[in-house]
Amino acid sequence: MSVRVGLIGAGHMGRTHGMILAQDKRVEIRGVVDVQKERADALASALNARSYPTLDDLLSEGIDALYVATPNTRHLEPVVTALGAGVNVFSEKPMATSLAEATLILDAVKKANRVYQVGLNRRFAPVYKYARELISSGKITPYSAHIKMNRGELKTPPWVSDTSVTGGFLYESTFHLLDMCRFLMGEVDVVECVGRSNVYNELDNFAMVLRFKQGAIACLTSCAHSTWAFPFERVEIFGNHCQVVTEEMERVAYSSGLGQPIVVHDYFQLPVQEKWGYVEEDRLFIGAVLGENAPPVNAEDGYRTVQLVEACYESARSSRPVSLA
Numbered sequence: 001m002s003v004r005v006g007l008i009g010a011g012h013m014g015r016t017h018g019m020i021l022a023q024d025k026r027v028e029i030r031g032v033v034d035v036q037k038e039r040a041d042a043l044a045s046a047l048n049a050r051s052y053p054t055l056d057d058l059l060s061e062g063i064d065a066l067y068v069a070t071p072n073t074r075h076l077e078p079v080v081t082a083l084g085a086g087v088n089v090f091s092e093k094p095m096a097t098s099l100a101e102a103t104l105i106l107d108a109v110k111k112a113n114r115v116y117q118v119g120l121n122r123r124f125a126p127v128y129k130y131a132r133e134l135i136s137s138g139k140i141t142p143y144s145a146h147i148k149m150n151r152g153e154l155k156t157p158p159w160v161s162d163t164s165v166t167g168g169f170l171y172e173s174t175f176h177l178l179d180m181c182r183f184l185m186g187e188v189d190v191v192e193c194v195g196r197s198n199v200y201n202e203l204d205n206f207a208m209v210l211r212f213k214q215g216a217i218a219c220l221t222s223c224a225h226s227t228w229a230f231p232f233e234r235v236e237i238f239g240n241h242c243q244v245v246t247e248e249m250e251r252v253a254y255s256s257g258l259g260q261p262i263v264v265h266d267y268f269q270l271p272v273q274e275k276w277g278y279v280e281e282d283r284l285f286i287g288a289v290l291g292e293n294a295p296p297v298n299a300e301d302g303y304r305t306v307q308l309v310e311a312c313y314e315s316a317r318s319s320r321p322v323s324l325a
């Protein structure tokens with residue numbers, strides 16, 4: 001059986017997923033929708049699929065799975081509509097841009113009893129899989145972490161500086177690293193966050209202290225007005241005289257102890273779609289639709305990371321620590 005897939009949002013991520021899915025023999029790409037018809041037409045043509053004017057038109061064609069790659073605040077409507085029609089959904093991050101909307105999606109997933117996966121691709125990037133393996137195998141017990149996620153700018157695509165479309169800067173790339181904190185160190189207990197507005201017309205500079213239920217503590221800084229100087233994303237985790245450090249999704253270094261050699265894995269030469277985890281997340285989503293594997297990132301994960309973003313904003317607004325209990 002092949003999985004009949006539709007895509008909504010024919011921009012950067014719609015194209016990224018479309019081109020990966022086109023290589024998967026288990027997939028038949030049926031159609032593409034975008035509010036900009038020429039974008040839907042161009043991607044449909046590249047994928048040997050049809051362009052549809054609306055999501056309802058695409059759904060009435062009969063699809064098994066929908067990829068949602070519209071901007072952040074435009075996820076809710078297609079996700080809930082597709083689930084309501086009994087269609088499995090892959091949604092780009094973030095799941096939603098408020099807890100109320102994330103709850104609507106959680107409820108829709110439960111009611112539909114379909115696969116729902118959030119595009120938290122970094123969980124499948126080799127650098128982060130390696131770090132997680134070091135932790136789950138007991139080679140490192142995280143006591144402390146130092147994390148940064150900067151953006152060079154909020155200019156491309158143009159909607160990323162419009163909070164009515166992004167939901168706020170923390171729902172942009174920082175969302176991935178807040179999720180990565182949970183992936184590597186477990187659930188957050190308390191967050192203290194300071195936010196500033198320096199360059200853009202919103203809070204664009206954050207310093208956070210995260211306390212985790214399992215005991216680790218972490219500092220995370222994230223600003224929207226850096227440059228793209230490498231590495232704009234970096235995670236350093238420290239244990240008992242051991243550490244693991246990532247640089248982007250290019251390189252990871254594991255120092256196992258005092259006086260020991262440092263093991264480095266360098267993924268520079270891998271295609272971006274593999275080293276950023278997109279190929280594996282798409283393969284596992286299609287596998288989950290076919291019942292071959294469990295959905296690897298479920299609605300609960302999406303919800304909890306939205307909860308963490310909201311806690312950061314609340315702490316920044318109130319100048320108080322916020323508990324996620």
Ligand SMILES: NC(=O)c1ccc[n+]([C@@H]2O[C@H](COP(=O)([O-])OP(=O)(O)OC[C@H]3O[C@@H](n4cnc5c(N)ncnc54)[C@H](O)[C@@H]3O)[C@@H](O)[C@H]2O)c1
Nearest residue numbers: 009010011012013034035036069070071072074092093157
């Ligand atoms: N996982 C990642 O690494 C990653 C990277 C970049 C972006 N993203 C996420 O992917 C999503 C899309 O980002 P992008 O960079 O592809 O943006 P983009 O601007 O390149 O593409 C978005 C597309 O959606 C279309 N669109 C907007 N509103 C629509 C609607 N209501 N119905 C149908 N089409 C609509 C636009 O015309 C555009 O073609 C965002 O949620 C973003 O946060 C994830």
